[in-house]
Amino acid sequence: MKIPLFFLFAVLLCAQIERPQLGLMLDANGAMRPVYGAAASATLGDPILTGVLSFGCSPQICLFKTDTAIIASDGTSATAPTGTAIFAIHGASAYIYFSDTQQWARWRDGQLEWIDFMPSEAVSTCTVMLLEDGSLTATADHIALVRTDGSEFDFAVAGVQQFFAMGSSYVQAVTDTGMWILRVEPGREEIFLLPGISQ
Amino acid sequence: MMVRFLLLALAAPLVLHAQLTMLIVTTTPAGPVEAPAGSVYIFAPVAAGDSADARFRARNISNTGVTITALSPLGPPLGGGFIVQFVPSTPYTIAPGNFLDIYVHFVSGAVGPYSGTLQVSTQDNTWSVSLQASVIPGPVVTVGSPCTGPDPTGAISFGRVLVSGVVNCTLSIFNPNPQSLTISPIVGSGAAFSVVAPPSVAIDPGQSASFPMTFTASISGPAGGTLTVGTRAYSLTGTGFNSPLSTPILSFDTPTVASNEQHTLTIRLPQPSPVAASGSVNLAFTPTVTAVTNDTAIQFVATSKRVVSFTVSQGSTAVLLNNQAGAVFSTGTTAGRITFTVDAGAFGLAGDPTTTLIVAPLPVAIESASATTLANDLNITVQGFDNTYTAGVMSFMFYDRHGNALGSAIAADFSADFLSFFQQYPAGGSSFLMGVTFPVTGNVSTIGGVDVTLTNSAGLAHTQRLNFP
Numbered sequence: 271m272k273i274p275l276f277f278l279f280a281v282l283l284c285a286q287i288e289r290p291q292l293g294l295m296l297d298a299n300g301a302m303r304p305v306y307g308a309a310a311s312a313t314l315g316d317p318i319l320t321g322v323l324s325f326g327c328s329p330q331i332c333l334f335k336t337d338t339a340i341i342a343s344d345g346t347s348a349t350a351p352t353g354t355a356i357f358a359i360h361g362a363s364a365y366i367y368f369s370d371t372q373q374w375a376r377w378r379d380g381q382l383e384w385i386d387f388m389p390s391e392a393v394s395t396c397t398v399m400l401l402e403d404g405s406l407t408a409t410a411d412h413i414a415l416v417r418t419d420g421s422e423f424d425f426a427v428a429g430v431q432q433f434f435a436m437g438s439s440y441v442q443a444v445t446d447t448g449m450w451i452l453r454v455e456p457g458r459e460e461i462f463l464l465p466g467i468s469q
Numbered sequence: 470m471m472v473r474f475l476l477l478a479l480a481a482p483l484v485l486h487a488q489l490t491m492l493i494v495t496t497t498p499a500g501p502v503e504a505p506a507g508s509v510y511i512f513a514p515v516a517a518g519d520s521a522d523a524r525f526r527a528r529n530i531s532n533t534g535v536t537i538t539a540l541s542p543l544g545p546p547l548g549g550g551f552i553v554q555f556v557p558s559t560p561y562t563i564a565p566g567n568f569l570d571i572y573v574h575f576v577s578g579a580v581g582p583y584s585g586t587l588q589v590s591t592q593d594n595t596w597s598v599s600l601q602a603s604v605i606p607g608p609v610v611t612v613g614s615p616c617t618g619p620d621p622t623g624a625i626s627f628g629r630v631l632v633s634g635v636v637n638c639t640l641s642i643f644n645p646n647p648q649s650l651t652i653s654p655i656v657g658s659g660a661a662f663s664v665v666a667p668p669s670v671a672i673d674p675g676q677s678a679s680f681p682m683t684f685t686a687s688i689s690g691p692a693g694g695t696l697t698v699g700t701r702a703y704s705l706t707g708t709g710f711n712s713p714l715s716t717p718i719l720s721f722d723t724p725t726v727a728s729n730e731q732h733t734l735t736i737r738l739p740q741p742s743p744v745a746a747s748g749s750v751n752l753a754f755t756p757t758v759t760a761v762t763n764d765t766a767i768q769f770v771a772t773s774k775r776v777v778s779f780t781v782s783q784g785s786t787a788v789l790l791n792n793q794a795g796a797v798f799s800t801g802t803t804a805g806r807i808t809f810t811v812d813a814g815a816f817g818l819a820g821d822p823t824t825t826l827i828v829a830p831l832p833v834a835i836e837s838a839s840a841t842t843l844a845n846d847l848n849i850t851v852q853g854f855d856n857t858y859t860a861g862v863m864s865f866m867f868y869d870r871h872g873n874a875l876g877s878a879i880a881a882d883f884s885a886d887f888l889s890f891f892q893q894y895p896a897g898g899s900s901f902l903m904g905v906t907f908p909v910t911g912n913v914s915t916i917g918g919v920d921v922t923l924t925n926s927a928g929l930a931h932t933q934r935l936n937f938p
Binding site for chain 1: 731903
């Protein structure tokens with residue numbers, strides 16, 4: 271095969287090699303920890319934030335709910351209602367539901383924008399997470415991953431109470447007995463236990 | 470070895486310029502006890518080959534710091550003598566109300582008397598105490614099988630025996646000295662132990678005397694006692710256990726394992742447990758690669774530990790691991806051997822259930838890969854792991870937008886980069902995220918894709934065709 275003259279490689283640059291970070295997890299003590307390695311052989315880094323009740327990450331930003339605030343990984347923060355929160359995060363913005371006070375807000379540009387929405391009856395939430403191309407739903411004895419193309423995957427993990435988006439390809443599932451890491455990348459769907467810390 | 474000492478308080482408590490008070494500290498069951506130190510300290514007789522220790526304490530009773538400028542003797546005591554141990558380098562300042570412990574260690578030499586002087590100097594004064602010790606002929610104490618010891622700490626073990634069982638062994642006392650040796654007392658203490666010996670025995674040079682010793686396991690669990698042979702004291706240990714558990718059967722959810730997997734260990738007993746029992750299951754990892762000595766990801770995952778507790782009910786064959794039916798462990802990203810052992814402690818096991826799983830070397834495992842362009846650069850990213858820690862050699866085969874190969878594959882060797890990376894995290898596993906950039910002269914948009922081949926000691930690994938956007 272003749273190599274086109276305009277296609278000339280210069281000298282290769284050195285390879286940049288680093289530890290792969292799968293995302294962040296919330297440990298049993300309320301500390302955020304980076305998760306390194308491979309999903310079935312993950313190792314945890316030191317805590318980067320403590321006192322966290324829930325969180326959500328996109329490739330662009332992570333939002334952390336502490337008892338009284340929303341803290342973003344870009345350094346911004348805002349006072350927030352007490353208790354946990356559920357994040358639907360996309361890019362650098364997110365919709366947030368404060369379940370204790372049943373308030374809705376949008377996170378944009380480092381600020382909470384309150385949404386004037388109060389259902390006539392109390393909102394009943396179940397453990398669901400929306401993905402870019404589908405959704406995760408927890409039932410009593412399994413997790414269902416359903417994609418918009420109709421494909422479905424079941425994972426036999428019982429008692430999931432919360433989902434947290436760890437980053438672009440992984441979701442943390444929290445049960446009474448363990449923390450799980452669920453890979454949601456199409457074609458690589460699998461679930462493993464995360465290392466436990468002082469449970 | 471415990472050595473009793475005698476303290477002669479020949480003078481009132483020594484006080485240096487009303488700044489330091491010197492004390493002697495003895496250890497009692499209730500804790501350390503201080504007493505005024507005299508000007509002479511006499512060690513109890515020390516058998517040849519033994520040693521003895523004394524603990525002095527310089528307490529600052531002033532309102533200002535006191536600086537210790539020198540301590541002696543610092544030794545080493547050639548041929549036997551005294552040495553100050555475990556003290557800081559001088560000058561050393563003791564804060565008001567605080568103290569410094571000064572340990573004097575006596576090393577025995579030839580039989581005879583020894584003397585020395587402990588000196589503690591401050592800016593203003595020097596405090597001295599005369600040290601005296603005598604080395605007496607000492608015996609050589611041994612025990613016969615099945616007992617073991619005495620070890621360097623003076624421990625003699627009777628091992629393990631079924632409850633209500635008895636372990637008999639022989640205590641032998643040999644006189645290696647040129648003169649006759651009288652040993653007194655020879656006595657054992659501890660409810661489970663007995664030594665049958667006269668109050669005193671004379672042993673001729675080069676001769677031995679032997680006495681029976683017995684451990685009776687009346688209850689399950691460890692028992693302790695003391696054997697006193699003249700000036701020496703030895704600890705006696707023995708463990709009673711109930712009928713041992715039948716050899717546990719360790720099972721896994723798969724017959725073979727590979728790197729970066731999680732599997733479940735379950736354990737059952739072939740026969741019902743005679744008692745409610747508990748213990749631990751230990752996981753150990755030995756790499757078969759030379760680049761690392763460990764992989765911390767290989768552990769019981771839920772607890773992040775390499776040990777998990779087990780319990781089994783009386784009459785049951787089901788063994789619970791951390792109160793669960795099974796325990797999940799990770800195989801990590803390093804080739805090697807994962808070994809499981811069961812420790813039933815005092816309950817005992819009828820056999821050794823140690824089980825080893827082999828994690829074989831593999832070609833580089835590619836978890837994900839992508840290709841992008843940025844200006845005139847082609848960027849290729851590969852995430853994966855190399856359980857052999859030998860990655861680095863690779864090749865890149867580029868294709869045009871029609872899928873035609875562009876020349877031959879470009880070879881590269883990043884072995885040094887990988888080795889350096891792995892050395893940064895010597896027990897962190899072999900997962901890596903690699904980025905390689907190719908600067909291109911010409912129209913980068915004509916390049917449609919690339920195949921990457923990575924080589925390690927176990928073989929080749931290929932990406933799927935990575936397409937440039």
